[in-house]
Amino acid sequence: MKNLRSNAVRDVYNWFVGGLDYVQDPREKGAIADSLFSHFFSLPADQRVLRARQPMAESLIVSLFKWQRRLNRGEPLQYITGQAPFLDHVIEVNPSVLIPRPETESLVLWIREDLPGDGSQSTAGLRMLDVGTGSGCMAIALASLFRDAKVFACDKSEQALYTAKRNAVRNQVEIEFSLCDILSASMDQVGASSLDVLVSNPPYVRESEKRDMSLHVKGHEPAMALFVPDDDPLIYYEAICKRAAGWLRPGGRLYFEINEAMGREMVQLVSSHGFRDVTLRRDIHGRDRHLGARKG
Numbered sequence: 001m002k003n004l005r006s007n008a009v010r011d012v013y014n015w016f017v018g019g020l021d022y023v024q025d026p027r028e029k030g031a032i033a034d035s036l037f038s039h040f041f042s043l044p045a046d047q048r049v050l051r052a053r054q055p056m057a058e059s060l061i062v063s064l065f066k067w068q069r070r071l072n073r074g075e076p077l078q079y080i081t082g083q084a085p086f087l088d089h090v091i092e093v094n095p096s097v098l099i100p101r102p103e104t105e106s107l108v109l110w111i112r113e114d115l116p117g118d119g120s121q122s123t124a125g126l127r128m129l130d131v132g133t134g135s136g137c138m139a140i141a142l143a144s145l146f147r148d149a150k151v152f153a154c155d156k157s158e159q160a161l162y163t164a165k166r167n168a169v170r171n172q173v174e175i176e177f178s179l180c181d182i183l184s185a186s187m188d189q190v191g192a193s194s195l196d197v198l199v200s201n202p203p204y205v206r207e208s209e210k211r212d213m214s215l216h217v218k219g220h221e222p223a224m225a226l227f228v229p230d231d232d233p234l235i236y237y238e239a240i241c242k243r244a245a246g247w248l249r250p251g252g253r254l255y256f257e258i259n260e261a262m263g264r265e266m267v268q269l270v271s272s273h274g275f276r277d278v279t280l281r282r283d284i285h286g287r288d289r290h291l292g293a294r295k296g
Helices: 009-018 026-041 045-050 058-072 077-081 102-114 137-145 158-170 207-212 235-247 260-272
Strands: 083-086 089-092 127-131 150-155 176-179 195-200 248-257 275-282 288-295
Touching: 009 026, 009 045, 009 058, 026 045, 026 058, 026 077, 058 077, 077 083, 083 137, 089 137, 089 158, 102 137, 102 195, 102 248, 102 288, 127 137, 137 150, 137 158, 137 195, 150 158, 158 176, 195 235, 235 248, 235 260, 235 275, 248 260, 260 275, 260 288
Parallel strands: 127 150, 127 195, 150 176, 195 248
Antiparallel strands: 083 089, 248 288, 275 288
16 A cells, blocks of 8 residues: 555554545544544554554455545545444444434434423323434434334335334334325325324425535435425425324424524424424524424
């Protein structure tokens, strides 16, 4: 390998970090390398230092070279390791699902604030639905927080549902998954006034906003889970609100992750469908990213 001094752990690590051309910040380069060395080689930072002179097999160096090239082409680190954290869970990810974001964790924590999840009050009989579940991260977190509740999740992608089901097994929670397209007329699996909570993080990035996104996102994560047309950017929210008005019980709660640029429009939309106590909340970056409401 070019510029590789030896196959000692220390030299291989330094060579790998030096070849991450797509990253400018040295600390970020080190964090990426640390993740890969820890995940694939069981070499966290302390062990890497202690075993600095230990030789690495050529096959491992070849793997690092391949990962280096994939990273430099813009592929997210999480798709290489095959996993991402979400609250207290490890979520399997692949190009069929979005990578879970810390911003979305805040939405789940809001639901925990609003509902009894600390054992002081029973959640037996509580019914919750995650529309467009993707990797299943939100549904899994909710099923873990509300152990007595019945959690449902649906998505229009069969590949995403396969991943979500694997994640539910991996995280030891029970969730009822189904194939659904919220824009279609066939959603008979949800009964009228049968839900207490509906949560969704649907596609909301306008096509015109694509140019401002990083290559890591727009070049690798599933477009069907990200983008909406400029002339109808609330298409999924409109469809979900219409259905939620019938699916939720009186007083039932609706939660969305939203486009930060469309908070006012979302408040108007949700209110127009008869929901009350419509509230915008900012994410960890101070952006209007979450919306909650009650069925009137």
